[in-house]
Amino acid sequence: xxxxxxxxxxxxxxxxxxxxxxxxxxxxxxxxxxxxxxxxxxxxxxxxxxxxxxxxxxxxxxxxxxxxxxxxxxxxxxxxxxxxxxxxxxxxxxxxxxxxxxxxxxxxxxxxxxxxxxxxxxxxxxxxxxxxxxxxxxxxxxxxxxxxxxxxxxxxxxxxxxxxxxxxxxxxxxxxxxxxxxxxxxxxxxxxxxxxxxxxxxxxxxxxxxxxxxxxxxxxxxxxxxxxxxxxxxxxxxxxxxxxxxxxxxxxxxxxxxxxxxxxxxxxxxxxxxxxxxxxxxxxxxxxxxxxxxxxxxxxxxxxxxxxxxxxxxxxxxxxxxxxxxxxxxxxxxxxxxxxxxxxxxxxxxxxxxxxxxxxxxxxxxxxxxxxxxxxxxxxxxxxxxxxxxxxxxxxxxxxxx
Ligand code: EZ4
Ligand code: CO
Numbered sequence: 145x146x147x148x149x150x151x152x153x154x155x156x157x158x159x160x161x162x163x164x165x166x167x168x169x170x171x172x173x174x175x176x177x178x179x180x181x182x183x184x185x186x187x188x189x190x191x192x193x194x195x196x197x198x199x200x201x202x203x204x205x206x207x208x209x210x211x212x213x214x215x216x217x218x219x220x221x222x223x224x225x226x227x228x229x230x231x232x233x234x235x236x237x238x239x240x241x242x243x244x245x246x247x248x249x250x251x252x253x254x255x256x257x258x259x260x261x262x263x264x265x266x267x268x269x270x271x272x273x274x275x276x277x278x279x280x281x282x283x284x285x286x287x288x289x290x291x292x293x294x295x296x297x298x299x300x301x302x303x304x305x306x307x308x309x310x311x312x313x314x315x316x317x318x319x320x321x322x323x324x325x326x327x328x329x330x331x332x333x334x335x336x337x338x339x340x341x342x343x344x345x346x347x348x349x350x351x352x353x354x355x356x357x358x359x360x361x362x363x364x365x366x367x368x369x370x371x372x373x374x375x376x377x378x379x380x381x382x383x384x385x386x387x388x389x390x391x392x393x394x395x396x397x398x399x400x401x402x403x404x405x406x407x408x409x410x411x412x413x414x415x416x417x418x419x420x421x422x423x424x425x426x427x428x429x430x431x432x433x434x435x436x437x438x439x440x441x442x443x444x445x446x447x448x449x450x451x452x453x454x455x456x457x458x459x460x461x462x463x464x465x466x467x468x469x470x471x472x473x474x475x476x477x478x479x480x481x482x483x484x485x486x487x488x489x490x491x492x493x494x495x496x497x498x499x500x501x502x503x504x505x506x507x508x509x510x511x512x513x514x515x516x517x518x519x520x521x522x523x524x525x526x527x528x529x530x531x532x533x534x535x536x537x538x539x540x541x542x543x544x545x546x
Contacts, residue, residue, distance in 0.1 A: 234435020260505030366400030452480030
């Protein structure tokens with residue numbers, strides 16, 4: 145089999161998605177997600193200008209070699225744009241192989257290690273009471289795990305606390321909006337939220353929280369410690385992790401499980417936090433980690449250090465990414481949990497898919513390949529619109545961590 149062509153498709157059915165479609169001489173095509181939130185066209189251009197010309201004529205079955213060709217073979221390596229482009233190619237090639245062999249991708253990855261993939265939903269409220277109500281709605285829908293984020297008294301806007309509820313979208317059209325942040329107010333508020341949640345819902349439901357890289361190590365240590373009575377499933381992205389050693393401080397002070405890595409793109413970003421057992425869950429997702437080829441190596445490395453997987457699965461990952469994550473989740477032994485934010489109805493229509501939700505679990509379905517298609521005609525009715533994630537400033541105007 146030979147790759148004959150590839151094209152980059154861009155659509156915006158509620159938010160922007162970039163999709164790579166690779167064609168072969170046997171009529172089979174594969175799909176890869178190439179969406180990098182707020183930087184979409186950089187990946188599109190990296191693919192069309194630099195990678196696609198080198199793909200034509202290659203055998204799609206040799207995807208380990210193709211991965212190494214674009215990674216080891218390249219002088220400029222790593223980085224989110226490069227690795228998202230490589231991830232898109234890799235996902236499309238696994239999709240082609242699955243379709244050609246008439247089997248779901250999870251069978252190529254080792255088969256099913258479990259009956260379903262436990263997911264967590266996103267409950268957001270403008271204040272504590274509204275967040276408690278939102279968590280209740282997810283529990284009523286059958287979710288076993290819920291991430292809870294709440295607006296903070298005294299801070300007018302907080303990222304992740306949306307106007308819309310079930311279909312909230314973090315990126316906004318136009319130039320980046322500015323949010324305001326106060327670590328002091330945040331640290332006082334979050335333990336109250338989880339105290340209220342445990343009082344209302346008891347001990348069984350898994351509760352998660354995301355700090356979005358906004359704490360220093362010692363602040364994260366304090367938060368982790370103050371949340372211990374409410375036994376979180378995880379505390380996510382407590383600290384920015386360019387300095388992986390920073391997590392030593394957090395780890396010395398708290399038994400709250402730590403999750404990290406949705407913005408990482410290679411194993412090198414997580415080498416210290418995994419090998420020193422400074423985290424419990426690694427959040428890298430197939431697309432942004434250079435595809436399934438690299439992510440399965442990350443999972444094997446993590447397995448040696450008792451670190452479980454917890455793939456990023458926000459709405460800025462398309463259904464192609466979600467499917468790839470589910471094939472991975474159901475097959476690896478050290479799976480932990482999968483993030484699941486609902487896409488808009490229009491997105492689900494542009495990307496018809498075989499995965500489905502049932503009683504708190506997602507199932508990848510049994511369609512060959514990744515089990516996702518792309519309705520090009522419908523997609524073309526949703527043109528690209530520039531959009532950005534917000535930026536974040538302290539109360540006194542200081543530029544702060546996203
Ligand atoms: O803010 O995907 O855990 N999930 C998250 C997401 C991210 C967005 C950023 O593109 O943190 O909501
Ligand atoms: Co996150």
